Amino acid sequence: xxxxxxxxxxxxxxxxxxxxxxxxxxxxxxxxxxxxxxxxxxxxxxxxxxxxxxxxxxxxxxxxxxxxxxxxxxxxxxxxxxxxxxxxxxxxxxxxxxxxxxxxxxxxxxxxxxxxxxxxxxxxxxxxxxxxxxxxxxxxxxxxxxxxxxxxxxxxxxxxxx
Numbered sequence: 001x002x003x004x005x006x007x008x009x010x011x012x013x014x015x016x017x018x019x020x021x022x023x024x025x026x027x028x029x030x031x032x033x034x035x036x037x038x039x040x041x042x043x044x045x046x047x048x049x050x051x052x053x054x055x056x057x058x059x060x061x062x063x064x065x066x067x068x069x070x071x072x073x074x075x076x077x078x079x080x081x082x083x084x085x086x087x088x089x090x091x092x093x094x095x096x097x098x099x100x101x102x103x104x105x106x107x108x109x110x111x112x113x114x115x116x117x118x119x120x121x122x123x124x125x126x127x128x129x130x131x132x133x134x135x136x137x138x139x140x141x142x143x144x145x146x147x148x149x150x151x152x153x154x155x156x157x158x159x160x161x162x
Contacts, residue, residue: 003136004029007106012063012075012092019106024134025056026160028148029110031098032061033071033126034081041127042086044148048157049090055161056134059090059148062106064098067126071095098123115141116152131156 005020019027028048033039049059063078065071073081075095082088096104099122103111107123110130114120124144131140131153140156147153 004106004109004132004138005136007109009062009096009104009106010094012079012094014075014094017093019060019132019136022058022060022132022134023136025058026052026134026157027132028057028059028153028157029130029132030059030061030148031064031107031123031126031128032082032092033064033067034073034078036067036070036126038125038127038144039070041148042082042088045090046086046088048148048154052157052161057157057161061088061090061092062098063092063095064123064126065095066097066099066123070126098128110138110141113138113141115143117143119143129153131160133160 005018005023008018010016030045045059063071082092098107111121127144129142130138133139142153
């Protein structure tokens with residue numbers, strides 16, 4: 001697996017970038033959606049961002065519309081929803097595909113990692129989470145239904161920050 005820091009992905013506003021901008025930081029990368037039953041996870045994601053940002057941590061949201069069309073909006077609509085509804089301050093990247101023939105190269109790398117139950121491969125639903133260390137290595141994968149403030153997620157984040 002190559003470092004996910006090396007893979008190009010634009011910010012939600014179209015500015016070219018990569019996760020390399022977070023070199024040295026721990027990142028919780030999450031495929032997000034605005035019209036999903038799991039969308040309230042934004043609250044806990046923002047709480048993690050607030051709690052750990054000063055210790056070299058960030059959440060990074062990656063919108064995806066592949067799961068029952070639950071992220072149909074434009075970049076501007078997604079940004080407005082996240083800001084107005086959940087006060088999201090963490091970075092959001094461009095809307096991409098996480099599965100299938102048009103899977104973004106970032107997710108081609110991420111999906112090689114298995115979660116605690118042994119699941120690797122395709123993203124199962126919105127809000128699947130990947131913890132990336134400061135060197136760009138994927139160190140943990142969490143199921144969509146694992147809430148961001150689950151003790152296993154918090155423990156994994158804190159282990160990277162200590």
